[in-house]
Amino acid sequence: NAGVTQTPKFQVLKTGQSMTLQCAQDMNHNSMYWYRQDPGMGLRLIYYSASEGTTDKGEVPNGYNVSRLNKREFSLRLESAAPSQTSVYFCASSDYHLRDRGSEQPQHFGDGTRLSIL
């Protein structure tokens, strides 16, 4: 029962390099999310996908692109990495579809990708 799987777990990049962070969930959730966590900043939403085929910007989308490849997979791409993108990146999924009071579907998180950009 894997839940949300993120790869890689660690990565070091040089400024200007590109990379794609992978995320897959096996819970048949329709919504998926990418967050970054920085010291003293909490969790900030980068992009999300409410359902397969849709993606939307979150709080901090600049410098990132996403692809909802299918229902299971949601990838995050850094086209030209910058030191300011050094962070821990978390992918999450949930079964959110309709507002249903009293039956909240929380987000389930992966264990994160620790990314350092030199």
Next chain:
Amino acid sequence: DQQVKQNSPSLSVQEGRISILNCDYTNSMFDYFLWYKKYPAEGPTFLISISSIKDKNEDGRFTVFLNKSAKHLSLHIVPSQPGDSAVYFCAADAGNNRKLIWGLGTSLAVNP
């Protein structure tokens, strides 16, 4: 501006005692609140939630209280155990497609 505030960055409690973690919010449109727990090198895990139509929700040792007039919620852990030592995040949902707004977290240390 921080819409969800956890004003205590850290809290230390003796094993067996009550831990009280606090969270304040500014947006009256928030109608669902969640608490997550995070251990180092792991992702956050969902702990407990509360709808704005309730003022209390209980799950085992964990109880969340909501005071809408004060825009304040708190998480009570009774009794506290060393395994509860983690960072606790408060998050709020305004219903707009589940874009949660997160507090900065409170690091709880439960001492044996």
